[in-house]
Amino acid sequence: MNKFSSLLVVSLLSGTITLGAYKLLFDTNSASGSKLSVASDNYSRNVGLGAENVDFTTAAENAVHYVVHVKNVSVSEVPSNPIMEYFYGYRGGQQQTQIGTGSGVIISEDGYIVTNNHVIQNATELEVTLNNNKTYKAKLVGTDSKMDVALLKVEADEKLPYATFGDSDNIKVGEWVLAVGNPYNLNSTVTAGIVSAKARDLSNTGIQSFIQTDAAVNPGNSGGALVNTRGELVGINTMISSQTGSYVGYSFAVPSNITRKIIEDLMEYGNVQRGVLGVAGGELNSMAAKEFGVKETQGFYINSISKNSGAEKSGLKKGDIIVQLDNQQIKGYSDLTAYINTKRPNDVVQVGILREGDRKTIPVKLTKKELVNVDYEGFEFEEIDAADKKRFKLNEGVKIKDVTNERYLEYANILKGSIILRIDGAKISSMEQASRILNSKSNNQKFRVEVITQSGERLQMLL
Incomplete structure (x- = not known):
């Protein structure tokens, strides 16, 4: 298999992790009245256009109203230190208040807000400030630590402006995007860049799948919006790649399709429902193709099938090469992970494979992760x-x-x-x-x- 190593310092932009969720009933027209707005994707692409030929103003004007400032107040106990107590009268065991800040995105008119999991770590109190300077107390609905997503709720005295979800699967490398957030406590900051890459996994866990951009993102941008030129939400800004902890070239966002699925799971089930295909192996390249004895240099090579999985029941075999899931082309492992992360147990996925040179499409019902x-x-x-x-x-x-x-x-x-x-x-x-x-x-x-x-x-x- 292809072996590589890279030096990558990933700086979380603000806060840390709080675990917890409670169950609410939710769908696109739920009993609670919450409704997610999802955009169609029939607009002209701006791929290949210079900045002077793209109008960012409408997108920016829309986005600053649904991006909020999140303040996280946490209380910790200062440990005792006998030496400090003896020489300086220092007393341990006292409580210390810490304040962290980040960003969030309003996703419904009745006050649901998505942010990063690490923004609200250990929070004893959460406060949200809108672009119009109105401030509300927020409560935690639920989190997904693996994908760094958290869901908050505020009780506002008015209908709130909210984001429309774009289709992150359909964004193109080279497409212009805006990052909107509150870096260094500077409210409503907008920066522009392009999509540099898709389906980046920085954790080596095989779960994460980020959009990479070169829009400037700094501490405080965590949980803010990554939007296309129509102002539609295509990602939640999460982290940067930097030697210093500040922006030097690349930033990463959780794709909107994955974010939306996590939000719906948290509200409906109280936890994230992860479906798995049930295959193990690796992505193909020249070295891997030679090792496995195949000609293809793109796709996901199946080296083993998990017991009790949908892959086993549907007849996928060792040696099959996955090249497509539904309408999404699969060039490697991160593409496969990105698509499966948008699905739930019992969803059926049309798996396009190459088997001994022949192209086949096999329907596979995803299995609940805990059963595989x-x-x-x-x-x-x-x-x-x-x-x-x-x-x-x-x-x-x-x-x-x-x-x-x-x-x-x-x-x-x-x-x-x-x-x-x-x-x-x-x-x-x-x-x-x-x-x-x-x-x-x-x-x-x-x-x-x-x-x-x-x-x-x-x-x-x-x-």
């Missing part, structure tokens, strides 16, 4: 449950459900039920990530794992 087990070389993995997280004080990891490979039977009693924390030094946060790392290795290639056993013992093993 990943198998690699006789190791069967499953997601860790709430009981394991509480017992071992973990937020992430992957559990070894069973060991059937004869090479590892002598370790089976130790490994079975253990939780993998790292593989070859990389922290493991999901089955997708574990599967991706292991399937990138050649046959019989050894790998080092760090596990915590069911007895609570931490071990490092070369397998």
